[in-house]
Amino acid sequence: MEAAPEPRRSVLVVEDEKNIRDLVCLHLGVEGYTCVPVATDTEALDAVTKQPFDLIVLDLMLPGVDGLSVCRAVRRGTANRDVPILMLTARREESDKVLGLDSGADDYLTKPFGVRELLARVRALLRRRTVDASAAVPDGQKPIVYKHMEMDPSRRRLRVAGLDVELTAHEFNLLYVLLSQPGIVFTREALLRKTWREDTFVTVRSVDTLIKRLRRKIEKDPANPAVILTVWGAGYKAADV
Ligand code: CA
Numbered sequence: 001m002e003a004a005p006e007p008r009r010s011v012l013v014v015e016d017e018k019n020i021r022d023l024v025c026l027h028l029g030v031e032g033y034t035c036v037p038v039a040t041d042t043e044a045l046d047a048v049t050k051q052p053f054d055l056i057v058l059d060l061m062l063p064g065v066d067g068l069s070v071c072r073a074v075r076r077g078t079a080n081r082d083v084p085i086l087m088l089t090a091r092r093e094e095s096d097k098v099l100g101l102d103s104g105a106d107d108y109l110t111k112p113f114g115v116r117e118l119l120a121r122v123r124a125l126l127r128r129r130t131v132d133a134s135a136a137v138p139d140g141q142k143p144i145v146y147k148h149m150e151m152d153p154s155r156r157r158l159r160v161a162g163l164d165v166e167l168t169a170h171e172f173n174l175l176y177v178l179l180s181q182p183g184i185v186f187t188r189e190a191l192l193r194k195t196w197r198e199d200t201f202v203t204v205r206s207v208d209t210l211i212k213r214l215r216r217k218i219e220k221d222p223a224n225p226a227v228i229l230t231v232w233g234a235g236y237k238a239a240d241v
Contacts (some may be wrong), residue, residue: 009054
C-alpha cells in the first residue's frame with residue numbers, strides 16, 4: 001500500500017556558503033519541504049527557539065564556530081531537542097568527528113554530495129522520526145526495575161534514584177533493551193536493529209554515539225560506567241544485578 005501524502009515538513013538549513021544553501025533549499029523545496037535558510041550559528045540558534053523543525057541540515061564549518069557546538073546547543077534547547085540533524089562535512093575524516101564524538105548529530109553527508117544522496121538521507125532521517133513516534137509506546141513492554149533505575153515504557157519514563165531523566169525515543173529503546181536483560185551481551189548490529197528497527201541508513205557507530213549520550217545521562221561517572229558496560233570486541237551489556 002502506498003503511503004498517504006505527508007504534510008509539509010519544515011527543514012532548517014544552516015550553511016554559510018550561499019551556493020550550497022540555495023542548492024539544498026531548491027531541491028528540498030521541489031520535494032515538498034519548507035526550508036528556512038540561515039547562514040550563521042546566531043541565526044540558527046535564534047530560529048530553533050522560535051519553532052520546532054522536522055529536520056536540521058547543518059554545515060560543520062561555519063565562520064568562527066564549529067557546527068558541533070551548534071548541534072549541542074540545539075540539543076540543550078527545548079523546541080528542537082529531539083530533531084534529527086544531518087551534518088554537512090567538507091572531508092571524509094571529519095565524518096568521524098561528527099558521529100564518533102558525542103555531538104548529537106544523527107547522520108552526515110560529505111561535500112561534494114549528489115542531490116539524490118541528500119534527499120535519500122533526508123527521507124531516511126524523517127522516516128526514522130516517524131517510526132520513533134509510532135514506537136513511543138512499545139507493545140507488551142512492561143515496566144522494569146534495574147538497581148536504582150525504573151523504566152516505564154507506557155509513559156516512556158526513566159527514573160534514576162527517584163528523579164526523572166529525559167531520554168529521546170532512541171535512547172529509551174536502547175536502554176530498555178539492555179536493562180531488561182542484564183548481563184546479556186548485545187552486538188552493535190543487534191542494538192541497531194532493536195533501536196532503529198528497519199532504517200538502513202544508520203551505521204553501527206550511531207549505537208556508540210547513543211551509548212555515550214546515555215552514559216552522560218545515567219552514569220555517576222560516565223568515564224567509568226557501572227550500568228552500561230563495553231564488552232570489547234563484542235558489544236554492550238547492562239552490568240549484572
Ligand atoms: Ca561552511
